[in-house]
Amino acid sequence: MNRSPFGQPLSRRSALSSLAAISAAALLAACSDSGKEAKPPEEKPAEPAAPAKPASPAASAPEPQGSVDMAQLLKPGALPDKQLGKDDAKVTIVEYASMTCPHCAxxxxxxxxxxxxxxxxxxxxRYILREFPFDPTAEAGFMLAxxxxxxxxxxxDVLFRQQENWVGVANTKDALLQIAKLAGFTQESFESCLTDQKLLDDVRSVQKRGANEFKVDSTPTFFINGKTYKGAVSIAEMSAIIDPLL
Structure with a gap:
């Protein structure tokens, strides 16, 4: 018998059958397995540039909260990485996210x-997104993706932007189905996807590896050229991290 990230027993059809029953309180819990909400960093206004000088960055780079071996981080896992950007880019960002996390959205x-x-x-x-679901509904979202x-x-992108329409609603399964149909799913392919036990196991393996090997315990967590940053980093802060690496 499998168990969800919250320790709840789940049957082989759990990613589908549990959607309608799971409580809103569980779904809207903080994006952390510690139960504490991971707050996004405060936005810092850009300071005006002095005349005849380059514009100052809108924010300073946040301090990294640790580091990992990039060679280990980039080793293949249970699922092939989904990435955007060039393989030979000077900067690699690996994000661990949960589909039901408001900070990730x-x-x-x-x-x-x-x-x-x-x-x-x-x-x-080069940007890589890895699955780190904290609940069965997040697992279902990643499985559909x-x-x-x-x-x-x-x-x-659609699931994050529509998050309030399918996370914590009265019938999450039906809400997800409607979104999936817009993406070309049929009722049959929707149910086939969410009852794929191997896919569910692989998504959980990605999450487990992130927790065990790279100490991911909240979402979003970013690894930028091996440095660890947690929380919904702003574009100004992201630029302040990236630009010196280019």
Whole structure:
């Protein structure tokens, strides 16, 4: 018998059957297995540049909260990494996220679009997203994204942007189905995806590896060229970290 990240016993069809029954309180818990909410860093206003001098960064780089061996971090896991950007980019960002984490959604909506335009699309940054679900609903969201295949990142984006419409609602299963149908899923492919035991096990393996090997205990957690940063980092702070590495 499998168990969820909260220790609840789950059957082989759990990622599907548990969606309608799980409580809103459990789904909206903090993005941390410690039960403490991981607050995003405060936005710091940009200071005006002095005349005839380059513009000052909007924020200073936050202090890293540890480091990991990049060679170990980038070793293949249970699922192939989903990445954007060039393999030979000077900077590699690995994000561990949970689909039901509001701070992850905040980052996806407010920081990631500019990060992608400024750094990923220009070949400066390689970005890798890894699954770190804290509950069965987050597992289901990631499973649907994996089943979307080449549309993994668009599906993740939609699920983050629509988070309030499917997380903690009265019937999460139906809400997810409606979103999935817009992405081309049928009722059959939706249920087939969410009852794929191997996929569920692999998603959990990615989460377990992140926790055991790289000490991920909250989301979002970012590894930027081996340095660890936690919380929904702003684009100004992200720039302050990345720019010296280029």
């Amino acid at each position: 905040h980052f996806a909506e407010t920081t990631f679009p500019e990060l992608k335009t400024k750094y990923i699309d220009t070949g400066k940054v 994996r089943c979307a295949k080449d549309n993994y990142f668009p599906m993740v």
